[in-house]
Structure formats: structure tokens, C-alpha cells
Amino acid sequence: MGLLSILIFLPIVSGVLILALPKSLNTWYKYITLVACAMQLLLASYLYYAFKTGDGFAGVNQLSQYQYVENLSWIRLQLGSLGTLQIDYLLGVDGFSIALVWLSALVMLMATLSSWEIKTNLKGYFSLFLLLNASVIGVFCALDLFLFYVFYELMLLPLYFLIGMWGGVRREYASIKFFLYTLFGSVFMLLVIAGLYLSVTDPATGNHTFNMVHAMNPANYSNGAIFNLSSGAQIFGFPARLVGFIVVFVAFAIKVPVFPFHTWLPDAHVEAPTPISLILAGVLLKVGGYGIIRIAYGIFPEAAVSLSFWMGLIGVISIIYGAMNALAQRDMKRLVAYSSVSHMGFVLLGVASLTSEGINGAMMQMVSHGFLSVMLFFIVGVIYTRVHDRDIYNFRGLANHMPVFTGFVMVAFFASLGLPGFSAFIAEAFTLIGAFSSESLNGYVPRWMAVLGALGILLGAAYLLWTLQRMYFGKLRLKKEEWKQALTDVNARELTVLIPLAAFSLLLGIMPSLLFDVMQGSVNQFITLFK
Known part of the structure; x- marks a missing residue:
């Protein structure tokens, strides 16, 4: 078994x-989960440490350049005139995925402590938690589209129950809404995956294949296949590859969101319990960006280029819309949730620019947001x-009452609004540089989108600083007198979560090359798909 x-x-x-294990040993469950995640x-x-860097290990559309590859024959089924159904257990990572694998492992450990x-x-909670853990890692490692889809759909089941059974008052509504939204996108994506299977052939065997990497190479498409670039096939009067791109994009855009x-x-x-909010923000949103x-x-680079303006526009709208909604919130969780919509908009803007700076910034934003959103929700x-209680207006003057906790709040808030020295500053700066330079380099994204993206940073500072001022400064005033005794400062377990997250955000802000060096070869190779 490979690593x-x-x-x-x-x-x-x-x-x-x-x-x-019997229920009499239920105190063991969390420790088993903790050891497994550690x-x-x-x-x-x-x-991550042993990952080889450079153009020779770029991956992307070159299977030979992926690392830690595991390739096992999984399903072989004779289909008569359609040949042999070929599904492989194919795993591997490149610069894009290795960072997200590491981030997922970190977030899962933090969520376990939470x-x-x-x-x-x-028993039910921790077994579902661990199933979700495996599914997330599988999504980032799978290089076979069928295997990817299995892991992608497998995430839905534990999340549905984890929100629906351990969530808040409206947990059933929230879990069903999440399930239906995600299922809507993924069902139609399955049709595109089926179309890709019937279009792509394995150059070694000649069989149709779900191999994700083969699907990135136009030479592997059968003549006349629906997704062959030169076939001219249409779906509902639109180019088939354009429709395929839109369907797949929508499926993942729902996840981003x-x-x-x-x-x-x-x-x-x-409605989700705190640990599941950590996973939703820290990992699940990144699945959308990664997809x-x-x-x-x-797989559809020419369609992406033709819609690059609209991709950038959606990113900018998300940045502004998410930030403005965050400004209007009283519930702390809703504020952080809408801030995630805003911050993940930078990912789409950076990718839409199709510049090295923009894509590096988008990947840095996903990793940085993984640290900081987990910290904020925690x-x-x-x-x-x-x-x-989570109502912002019910708290005031917490700084004097919970000084250590307030210190971490200030770190999280200032890091999230893009203070220099933290990872979010590097991510947003590179994203905006990429978007600003795109007009002159390739013409995909106009400069005014970068300007509006910068406005999102200002709005982010507004809602974060307002929350900080309203809740933590001034004379202590709480909705209920008994809260004064309940609101104790952070304990050792909570510090074990907060300290690493703050440290990693600071480390990447000071030494972004720790991530950029790993990704650069993959970013360079990725950009060649659009030339």
C-alpha cells in the first residue's frame, strides 16, 4: 500500500x-480519532517535505511528473462494441494537490480537538467524522475521474448527518439544503464525466478511460467524440465542450461557493457544530476551488479562455457581495460565513486571470483561508x-475579561483583512497583481476587476474592525450577568488549536516561498494549457 x-x-x-468498540469505551473514540488524525x-x-519541485515534477497534464503515484487496475468490464470499461485506482499529487492534502490533514486534526x-x-459522530476525513483526502489525490467522483460524493453522506444530527435548531433544514445544492451540481457533472469517458482513450491500451490526466491532452480524444475539440459537436445548440465546462464549473462553484x-x-x-464548520470552511470550500x-x-481550457471575463466578473461580485453581506450580520457565524464567500471570490478572480501571479495567489488564498477561516470559526x-449565544450586540468589553483570547481574535482579524506579514496579504496581493496585469499579458481580465477586488479588502477591514471594536473594546457589558463567570479565558486545548493556525498564517506571510516553490512548476505547466 502506497503512502x-x-x-x-x-x-x-x-x-x-x-x-x-463497545459503548462502554466511548471515551476512547475521541482519542482514537485524535491519534489517527495526528x-x-x-x-x-x-x-510535503519530500515533495520534489521544479518543472520536471510539474504534473498537471503529464502523468509521469506526478509524485507518490499509485496505479492499480480496479474495474475491467467487457462492453461489446464499446470495448472494455476501464476504471483505475489511480492516485498521485502535484504542486496543486500536495498543499491541499497537507492543509486537509491539519484542519482535520484541529477539528478533532474542537x-x-x-x-x-x-460513536456515530467520530465514525462519520473519519469517513469525511478519508473522502476529502481522496478527492485531492484521485487522478481517475470515476474515483474522484466516488470520493466527491462520499463527502456528502457524513456531512449530511454531521450537520443534521449534531447541528443547531434548524439543522435539518440546513443539512437538506446543503445536500440538495451539492447533489444538483454533481449529478449533472456525472453526465460530463460519462461524456469524457466516451471521448478519451488510454494511449497505452486504446480503451476508453476515466483518466483525468489523459483527458487534459487533446491527442487522447477519439475522432468524432462529443468532447473532441475538432468534432464540432453541440449540445442544445452550444459547443459541447463549452457546455461541459459550464456544467463542471457550476458543480464546483456551488462548493466554493x-x-x-x-x-x-x-x-x-x-447550524453546523463548530468542528464541522471548521471542516466546511477549511477544507470543503477548497474542494470547489481545486475542482x-x-x-x-x-480539461476544457479553450472554454475557460472564452469565458474568462465572466469567471472574473463572478469572482469580483462574490468578493463585494460577500463582504457587504458580512457587514450586515449580527450573528458571528453568519459574518464569518459571508466573509468566506468574499475571500473565496479572490480564488476565482486569480484563476480567471490565467497569469502566474494570479494562480499562485489563488492557491495561496485557498491555503491561507484554510488557516484563518478555521481560526475564525473556532x-x-x-x-x-x-x-x-453568537449575537455581536450581546457582548462588549471582552478584551479585559478574556485577554489571551482577545489576542488571538486580533491576530485572526488582522490576518484576515490582509495585514502585511500574514498569508492573506500575500494571497490577495498576488491575486490582484495577476488580475491587474492580465489585461496587458493576455487580455482575459480587465484592470477594473482588480480595482473592485481591492475594494473588497476595504470592506473586509470594515466588518472585521467593527466587530472587534463592538465586542472586545470598551467597558465590559454582557446580555446576562451570569455570562461573566461562564466566559473564561482560553484553556490549553483551545490554545493547541489557535497557536498553530496563527503560526502557520504568519509563517506563510513571512516565507511564502514555502508554498510557492512547491507550486511553481505546476503553475507554469498549467498556464501552457491556455497557449
Whole structure:
């Protein structure tokens, strides 16, 4: 078994162990999960450290350049005139995916530490949690479209139950809304995957294949196939490849989420328990961004180019719309949820620019947002766990009462608004530089989009600084007198979550080359798809 398989199956084995243990040992469940996630992070850290960099290890559309590759024959079925159905257990990582694999392992460990507050049905919770863990890692490692889709859909099941059973008052509504939104996009994406299978052939065997990397090379498409670039095939009067791109983009845009596919996110975050909010913001949104880069842009590059203006526009609208909605919120969780819509808009803007700076900035934004959104939602969870209230207007003057906690709040807020020295500054700066230079380099994104994107940063500063001023400064004033005793400062477990997240954001802000060096070869190779 390869290292990537160990990353995927370690949580599955741990989940099975939890299911096998009697309820009398329910205190073991969280420790088994903690050990599994800690081991997973250690292994992911080793893979990141040992990852080879440079153009010779770029990956993207060159299977030979992927690292830690595992390729096993999974399903072979004779289909008569259609040949042999070929589905492979194909795993591998390049510069785009290795960073997200490591981020996922870190977020899962932080979410495990946050799960100490879960008190009911621990066996069900931690087994579903570990299944979600395996699914997320699998999505970032899979290089076979069928295998990718299996992991992608497998994420839905545990999330539906984790929100629906351990969430807030409106948990059933939020879980169903999340499930239906995501399922809507993925069902139609399955049709595109089927079309790609019937269009792409394995150059080694001649069989049709779900190989994601082969689908990025036009030479591997059968003559006359629906997604062959030269076939001229149409769907509903539109070019088939354009339709394929739009369908796949919408499926992943729902996950990101970007305007107007974002409405499930605030409800899901508000009702989800804190650990699941951490996973939703820190990892699940990145699945959408990764899918847009890897599949939508990677397989349909000419369609992406033709719609680059609209992709950038959607990104800008998401930045502004998310920030303005965050300004209007009283619920801390809804504020952070809408801020995620705004911050993830930078990802789409950077990718739409199709410049090296823009794509590097987009990837940095995904990793940076992974740290900071997890930190922000955990901060909300710290307060909610103590007093079961998230209304900003019910708190004032917490700085004197919870000084250590307030220190971390200030770090998270200033890092999120793009203060120099933190990862978000690097991410947003590179994204805006890429968008600004796109007009002169390739003409895909006009400069005014970069200007409007910068306005989103100002709006972000407005809602974060307003929240900081309203809740933490001034004389202590709480809605209920008994909250004063309940609102204790952060404990050791909470510090174990907050310190690494703040440290990693600071580290990437000071030394962005830790991420850029790993990604650069893949970014360079990715850009060649559009020339």
C-alpha cells in the first residue's frame, strides 16, 4: 500500500475500530480519532517535505511528473462494441494537490480537538467524522475521474448527518439544503464525466478511460467524440465542450461557493457544530476551488479562455457581495460565513486571470483561508460553547475579561483583512497583481476587476474592525450577568488549536516561498494549457 493510500485508509480503519468498540469505551473514540488524525498530519507533512519541485515534477497534464503515484487496475468490464470499461485506482499529487492534502490533514486534526465539546452519540459522530476525513483526502489525490467522483460524493453522506444530527435548531433544514445544492451540481457533472469517458482513450491500451490526466491532452480524444475539440459537436445548440465546462464549473462553484450559488453556506455554517464548520470552511470550500482548477480549467481550457471575463466578473461580485453581506450580520457565524464567500471570490478572480501571479495567489488564498477561516470559526465556537449565544450586540468589553483570547481574535482579524506579514496579504496581493496585469499579458481580465477586488479588502477591514471594536473594546457589558463567570479565558486545548493556525498564517506571510516553490512548476505547466 502506497503512502497516499495510507493517508486515505488510516481514518477509515480507525472509524471501523470505533464502530467495533463497545459503548462502554466511548471515551476512547475521541482519542482514537485524535491519534489517527495526528498520524495523518505527520505523514502528510513528510510527503510535503519530500515533495520534489521544479518543472520536471510539474504534473498537471503529464502523468509521469506526478509524485507518490499509485496505479492499480480496479474495474475491467467487457462492453461489446464499446470495448472494455476501464476504471483505475489511480492516485498521485502535484504542486496543486500536495498543499491541499497537507492543509486537509491539519484542519482535520484541529477539528478533532474542537470535537471535545461533542457529548452525544460519540460513536456515530467520530465514525462519520473519519469517513469525511478519508473522502476529502481522496478527492485531492484521485487522478481517475470515476474515483474522484466516488470520493466527491462520499463527502456528502457524513456531512449530511454531521450537520443534521449534531447541528443547531434548524439543522435539518440546513443539512437538506446543503445536500440538495451539492447533489444538483454533481449529478449533472456525472453526465460530463460519462461524456469524457466516451471521448478519451488510454494511449497505452486504446480503451476508453476515466483518466483525468489523459483527458487534459487533446491527442487522447477519439475522432468524432462529443468532447473532441475538432468534432464540432453541440449540445442544445452550444459547443459541447463549452457546455461541459459550464456544467463542471457550476458543480464546483456551488462548493466554493461563489455568487449566486452561495446561499447554502450561511445556513450550513450557522447550524453546523463548530468542528464541522471548521471542516466546511477549511477544507470543503477548497474542494470547489481545486475542482475548478484541475477539472474545469484543466480539461476544457479553450472554454475557460472564452469565458474568462465572466469567471472574473463572478469572482469580483462574490468578493463585494460577500463582504457587504458580512457587514450586515449580527450573528458571528453568519459574518464569518459571508466573509468566506468574499475571500473565496479572490480564488476565482486569480484563476480567471490565467497569469502566474494570479494562480499562485489563488492557491495561496485557498491555503491561507484554510488557516484563518478555521481560526475564525473556532473563535466563534469558543464563545458559543460558554454562553450559547453568537449575537455581536450581546457582548462588549471582552478584551479585559478574556485577554489571551482577545489576542488571538486580533491576530485572526488582522490576518484576515490582509495585514502585511500574514498569508492573506500575500494571497490577495498576488491575486490582484495577476488580475491587474492580465489585461496587458493576455487580455482575459480587465484592470477594473482588480480595482473592485481591492475594494473588497476595504470592506473586509470594515466588518472585521467593527466587530472587534463592538465586542472586545470598551467597558465590559454582557446580555446576562451570569455570562461573566461562564466566559473564561482560553484553556490549553483551545490554545493547541489557535497557536498553530496563527503560526502557520504568519509563517506563510513571512516565507511564502514555502508554498510557492512547491507550486511553481505546476503553475507554469498549467498556464501552457491556455497557449
